[in-house]
Amino acid sequence: MSEKRPDSLIANKGLELLTFGTPNGHKASIILEELKEAYGKPDYVWQSIHIGQNIQKEPWFTEKGPNGRIPVLVDHDNGGLGIMEGAAILSYLTRHFDPEHKLSFTQDPELSLCEQWVAWQHGGLGPMQGQANHFYRLAKERIPYPTQRYVGETERLYGVLDIRLKGRDYLVGDKYSIADIANFSWVNVGYFAGVDLEQFPNLYKWWERINARPAVKRGVAIPNEPTITNEPYKRRIKEEPEFKQKEDELAELLKKAKEQYDYKFSAP
Numbered sequence: 039m040s041e042k043r044p045d046s047l048i049a050n051k052g053l054e055l056l057t058f059g060t061p062n063g064h065k066a067s068i069i070l071e072e073l074k075e076a077y078g079k080p081d082y083v084w085q086s087i088h089i090g091q092n093i094q095k096e097p098w099f100t101e102k103g104p105n106g107r108i109p110v111l112v113d114h115d116n117g118g119l120g121i122m123e124g125a126a127i128l129s130y131l132t133r134h135f136d137p138e139h140k141l142s143f144t145q146d147p148e149l150s151l152c153e154q155w156v157a158w159q160h161g162g163l164g165p166m167q168g169q170a171n172h173f174y175r176l177a178k179e180r181i182p183y184p185t186q187r188y189v190g191e192t193e194r195l196y197g198v199l200d201i202r203l204k205g206r207d208y209l210v211g212d213k214y215s216i217a218d219i220a221n222f223s224w225v226n227v228g229y230f231a232g233v234d235l236e237q238f239p240n241l242y243k244w245w246e247r248i249n250a251r252p253a254v255k256r257g258v259a260i261p262n263e264p265t266i267t268n269e270p271y272k273r274r275i276k277e278e279p280e281f282k283q284k285e286d287e288l289a290e291l292l293k294k295a296k297e298q299y300d301y302k303f304s305a306p
Contacts, residue, residue, distance in 0.1 A: 044085045046098050049114055053082035056099065057109040058089050059264055061164065061223040065124035066109040068219050068257030069131050069141070075253040076140045080131075086261035124223070125160040128216040141215050148211045155202075155209050155217035163199075163224050166191045167231050174232040174292060182295035189232045189292055190301050196228065196238050197305025203240040207247065214248070222248045226258070229271045232292050 047054055055070065057063040070082055087093045087108050095106045102120025103110035111121045111130065121130050132142035143149040169188040173181060199221060202209060209217040225245050228235040235242050248254055249269065258264050274281045295301075 043091070044087060044093055044099075045096070047102075047112060047114075048085060049083050049112075051114045053080050054112040054114065055082055055084040055109060055260075056087050056094075056103070056112070057084055057261060058087050059260075059262055059266075060089070060108065061167075061227055062107075062124045063109045063260075064223040064226070064258050065220055066111060066127045067260035068223065068254055069128055069216060071253040071257040071260075072141055072219070072251075073131060073135050076138075077135065080135050084260055123160070125156050125220060128156060128220060132216055140213075141219075143211065143215065151210045152215055152217045156220045159220040159224065163192070163195045163221060166195060167224050167227075167233075170231040170233070171227070174288065175230060180291055182291075182298050185232075185292060186295040186299050186301045190296065190303070192228075192231055192233055193303055194305045196225070196233060196235070196241055197303070199225070199244075200238040200241040201305060203244050206240075207244070214251075218244075218248055222254070226267045229268055230266045232288065235268060 044056070053070070055066055057066055067084070070080070073080060087099065089108060093099060094103070094108055099110070100106050102112050102118075103122040105122055107122065109122075109124060109127060111127045113119045113121070113130075113134075121127050132139075136142050143152050166188055169184070170192045172188075173184040174189050199209075208214050209221065222245065225235065225241065226249065228245075235245060245268065258267060264270060275285060
């Protein structure tokens with residue numbers, strides 16, 4: 039919440055979130071905002087950890103998050119405990135701050151299914167889409183094989199979600215939960231990774247449903263208004279011809295990479 043470069047924790051009680059505007063960061067800020075929406079608490083403070091400046095590698099940060107990655111949640115009321123990894127933060131916060139289980143479950147099959155879909159995102163969708171982001175958009179060299187490999191695998195995983203959401207509003211049971219939050223955070227940057235979300239109709243409706251939630255909008259705006267999420271992306275495609283031209287060029291490179299390696303979509 040400070041404009042200066044973070045160099046230490048700023049709170050001595052309550053919760054403190056060290057985060058940045060990435061899918062994993064958004065998991066943590068969304069669940070915190072959803073809990074506040076549901077219960078009026080917990081209050082928390084946050085600091086913007088600009089990953090391009092390697093703040094997350096500094097000793098004061100790695101003391102709480104040894105992996106040197108955002109997000110990290112610090113619970114000053116629990117001995118200054120640091121919780122790293124978005125999936126662990128989702129579990130910690132619902133365990134301690136969701137007494138009525140409005141965003142979580144207590145019994146099987148829903149409890150185990152929720153754990154599975156959070157784990158599925160953590161072990162599959164996040165890592166694969168992260169590589170798609172890199173090779174499709176960020177790598178200095180345009181390399182066809184990993185581009186089609188990781189974008190294609192991300193599409194396959196979106197297909198798995200699309201199948202799961204057929205006839206369902208949410209991933210588990212009949213309510214919105216941390217399973218949805220975990221997966222939404224990555225689907226919400228689908229276009230950035232070269233995936234056309236609209237080719238997955240069930241998933242697209244689910245994305246629209248969750249994206250419209252006030253707490254989600256607040257969470258995604260921490261630590262700043264997003265530029266790479268689907269909503270601003272779609273707006274820029276319509277309003278900025280130069281942006282659309284560059285995106286069309288990337289899409290053409292992806293198309294050629296898929297043709298070169300005879301990529302064919304299938305799910306699961």
